[in-house]
Ligand SMILES: [Zn+2]
């Protein structure tokens with residue numbers, strides 16, 4: 001059964017897909033293979049959004065752009081990027097170095113602010129330090145969301161879950177997101193419903209309460225994007241958990257606003 005497109009509460013799209021160029025995908029994740037797979041699944045639109053964690057990876061985007069230029073897909077394919085909010089600087093300045101043709105521009109945080117600690121480097125951080133870092137995280141991500149050309153915030157809440165498995169997306173945790181969601185609404189930055197969050201949350205309680213986060217965002221007028229965050233072909237269009245979260249959060253079709261502005265895009269030739 002083809003997954004992803006079978007859900008009537010999600011658009012038939014996958015707006016977050018990585019390629020072999022990032023160095024941690026399977027070898028089959030070439031740009032042509034990704035597009036062929038999405039066509040076979042019947043997706044209407046995809047976005048290729050590879051990682052940029054530092055200035056060296058900006059050149060990788062140029063390589064993907066060259067490959068992209070030669071293709072004639074039968075579905076709409078956008079060439080965007082997933083840019084890390086540079087942890088060396090508190091203001092997300094790496095975003096400004098990405099040429100504005102790469103859209104949607106998804107921003108993400110995979111490391112703690114002003115450290116080299118990745119989201120999975122759990123044991124090295126004391127609880128007290130984590131609390132401080134997460135306070136910083138809200139300041140840091142809010143500054144980044146205010147930057148020009150930012151379209152989507154990837155997997156909100158994943159870094160927060162690192163406070164410990166007992167954390168739940170409830171009560172004061174949600175309060176902390178209120179200001180950020182207000183800025184996202186004002187800036188037109190979408191909340192991404194990301195399939196891989198399922199595997200990154202630390203506990204069943206976090207999985208059971210995660211939908212409260214998009215529910216609050218929707219209440220505050222934030223729009224949504226959706227993506228599998230695929231690193232292998234079989235993950236493309238797989239959005240089972242995303243669909244479930246959208247259902248639990250009470251999202252409607254009108255809550256999704258996929259990026260549709262200028263940028264590198266291929267559309268199917270009219271027959
Ligand atoms: Zn990745």
Ligand SMILES: [Zn+2]
Pocket residue numbers: 016018082229
């Ligand atoms: Zn990603």
